[in-house]
Amino acid sequence: MIKIDSITKTFASQTVLDSVNLEIEDGQKVLIIGQNGAGKSTLMKAILGELICDTGTITINGIDPTKDRKKALEFLSFVPQTPPPLKLRVDELCEYSIKSSGSNLSDIKAYLKDLELDYDKEAKKPFYKLSGGMKQKVLIAIALARKSNTIMFDEPTANLDPEARDRFLELLNAKFKDKTIIFISHRISEVKGIVTKVVEMDLGKIVNERRIENE
Template sequence: MLKLDGLTKTYAGQRGVNSISFEIAPGEVVGFVGPNGAGKTTTLRMIAGTLEPDQGTVQLMGHDVWSNRQTAQAVMGYLPEHAPLYDDMTPRSYLDFLLSARGVARKQRPDLLTQAAKRTQIEDVLDRRIEGLSKGYRRRVALAGALAHDPPVLILDEPSDGLDPNQKRVTHALIRELSPGRIILISTHQLDEAATLCSRLILIAEGQVRADQSPADFAAQNPEGRIEDVFYRLTAGPSPTASNPDEAQT
C-alpha cells in the first residue's frame, strides 16, 4: 500500500503542501488532479523520494520513503513531468543504463528492455539517438524508463503530455493493462483522461485535499454530470503564488 500521512512542504514561508494524507491499495488507479500551483508535483516528488518533506511520512509497500529510501525506490517507477533524457544516447542504451543503475543483472536486462519497449511502442526507434526523436517519442522513452524494471508501484506525472491522440490511446490501454495488482498514481490536467482511467480522483487545491471519491461520485455533484463544473466549484478562488519554480508549472 502507498500511504501518505500529514505530508507537508513549505516554500519561503508558504505552505506548498499542507498536511496531505491518503492511501492507495494495489489494483487502484488514482487520478491526482488540481489547478496549477496546487501542490501536485511537489507531492509526487516527495512520494518518489526526490524532495524531502518538512513534516509527515510516506510509506510504500511497508517501507518509509525517507528512512529506507533505496528499498522504497526499488519497487517504484517514477515518471516526472519533465523527465530528464540523455540526448546522446539511444533509447536502447538509455534503458540499459537505467536497469544497470538499479542493479539489475546484465543477463536479465535484454528481456526487461524488450518488454518496456513493446509496452510503450518504441521498438522502431530503439537505436536512434534520443536528440532526434519527436516530443511524443521522447515522452514514451521516458515512460519506458519508469516501467523498465517492472515495478509494482507507478507514479506518473502527466504521462500523456506531448502525445498525439493515437499515442494517448496506446498509453491509456497500457495503464489499464498494468493496473491489476499495481498501485498507480497519475497526476494530470486532463479531467476526461482521469475520469476514464481512474477508479478514484483525489482533488488538491492550495496544498490541501478537497475531495477524494470516484469519478461517478464527482460527476453526481453536478446536475448535468460535468466533472469540470465540480472541479471549478471546489478550486475556484485566488490561488497563492507558487514560490517553487517547479510547482508554478504544475
C-alpha cells in the same frame, strides 16, 4: 500501500503542502488532480523522496523514502512530464535501466511495440534528439518493464498524440490491472476509464476525494 500522514512543506513564507493525509491502497488507480500551484508536483517529489517535508511521514510499503530511498524506490516506477535531456543513446538508457532494476530488454521492446515505436530503428539515436512523443514512449516502456508494484505518471499523455494516448491507456488496461497506478494531471479526461479514485488538490490541501466506478 502508500501512506501519507499529515505532511507539511513550506518554502520561505509559502506553504505548498498543508497537512496532507492520503492512503493509496495496493491495486488502486489514483488520479491526483488540481490546477498549477495546487501542490501536485511537490507531493510527487515527497513520495519519491526528493524532498524532506517539515512535518509528517510518508511510507511506501512501510519504507520511508527519505530514510531509505533506494529500498523505497524498488516498489515504485516514475515517468516525468518533461523528459530529461539525456545524451545517452536509447539502447544505452535501456541498458542502464536493466542493470539498475533487473528488468529485461525483451519487455522494453514489447512495450515499445505496443506503443508503436520500433526499438531496433531508434536504438542508436541519442535520447535527447527524439521527438517529445518518442521520448515519452521510451520512458513509459522502461518504467513498465521494471515490474514495480506502483507506477507514477506525471501528465502521462502530455507529449502523446491522440492515437498514442489511446494505445497507452489500452496497454495499462490490458496488462497492468493488478498494479497501483498514480496519475498526476490537470484533467480527468486523459485517464478516463482507468482511474478508480480521484484526489483533488488546491493550495497545498486535499479538498476532495472520491471513488469512481468504471463501466
